[in-house]
Amino acid sequence: MDNPYAPIEARILDVADENSAIKTLVLKPDQPLVFEPGQFVMVGMPGVGESPFGVSSSCFDKDSFAVSVQVQPHGKNTMALHEAKPGQTALVRGPFGNCYPMDYFKGREVYVVGGGVGMAPMRAVLLALLHEADQYKKIVLRYGARNPELRMYKDLCLSWETDPRIDVTYTVDVADESWRHNVGVVTSIMREDDIEDVPNAVAVGCGPPIMLRFMVPLLLKMGFKPEHMYFSMEKNMSCGMGMCGHCRIGNYYVCKDGPVFTYDQIRDFPDAWT
Ligand code: FES
Numbered sequence: 001m002d003n004p005y006a007p008i009e010a011r012i013l014d015v016a017d018e019n020s021a022i023k024t025l026v027l028k029p030d031q032p033l034v035f036e037p038g039q040f041v042m043v044g045m046p047g048v049g050e051s052p053f054g055v056s057s058s059c060f061d062k063d064s065f066a067v068s069v070q071v072q073p074h075g076k077n078t079m080a081l082h083e084a085k086p087g088q089t090a091l092v093r094g095p096f097g098n099c100y101p102m103d104y105f106k107g108r109e110v111y112v113v114g115g116g117v118g119m120a121p122m123r124a125v126l127l128a129l130l131h132e133a134d135q136y137k138k139i140v141l142r143y144g145a146r147n148p149e150l151r152m153y154k155d156l157c158l159s160w161e162t163d164p165r166i167d168v169t170y171t172v173d174v175a176d177e178s179w180r181h182n183v184g185v186v187t188s189i190m191r192e193d194d195i196e197d198v199p200n201a202v203a204v205g206c207g208p209p210i211m212l213r214f215m216v217p218l219l220l221k222m223g224f225k226p227e228h229m230y231f232s233m234e235k236n237m238s239c240g241m242g243m244c245g246h247c248r249i250g251n252y253y254v255c256k257d258g259p260v261f262t263y264d265q266i267r268d269f270p271d272a273w274t
Pocket of ligand 1: 236238239240241243244245246247253255256
């Protein structure tokens with residue numbers, strides 16, 4: 001995008017319910033939107049506003065992209081996006097922010113941990129990994145949600161259960177009678193023998209701060225290096241362009257310097273973990 005302030009039009013191709021609070025919108029922009037896993041876009045309905053969303057689709061899909069929208073109480077734009085129908089036009093700016101160093105991940109075991117709506121950017125990472133699965137030594141997903149209904153990408157997660165290219169384990173905090181997997185927080189499904197060559201492996205995570213707080217010591221105990229632990233940080237973003245200061249973590253702006261940070265970069269900033 002030449003002018004980062006000027007939105008482009010994007011036709012809504014699909015709106016899918018993930019759960020009672022989240023819908024995934026697939027959009028076809030008027031101009032090609034080239035992004036990398038981890039980056040975010042500003043999406044809004046005309047005349048309503050715009051909000052930042054991590055792209056949740058594969059960077060190898062060149063015609064369209066997807067964002068998963070959690071409706072916010074009093075959030076006019078997220079409500080308008082939830083009410084949008086295929087065929088309508090949304091406005092898009094971006095992509096913004098940095099991305100995961102996928103080339104650096106090549107040849108390594110990649111340990112992806114997602115929690116709650118944090119699965120959205122993780123989905124973009126996983127789809128990119130699986131697109132070139134033979135380039136990575138191992139692809140692991142550990143995904144936790146509060147309950148079975150709140151899980152995102154249910155069909156995709158189901159297909160991964162039988163996909164030999166990826167090692168998945170799912171958990172929920174509170175199960176129902178339909179649940180066939182683990183019950184407990186996401187750290188309860190992270191085990192030291194998940195990874196064989198941990199000094200060279202990389203961990204990738206996104207989820208609520210409380211989850212990251214518990215996940216970090218476990219990743220360190222497993223033997224991951226601080227500079228090999230990558231997190232998509234979710235802070236209240238507003239302008240998305242380093243202007244408003246809403247998204248500070250220590251010396252960083254999440255929107256400009258992130259949203260992807262290594263643990264090494266942010267370990268000493270308390271506001272990263274609250
Ligand atoms: S969202 Fe405004 S500075 Fe980051």
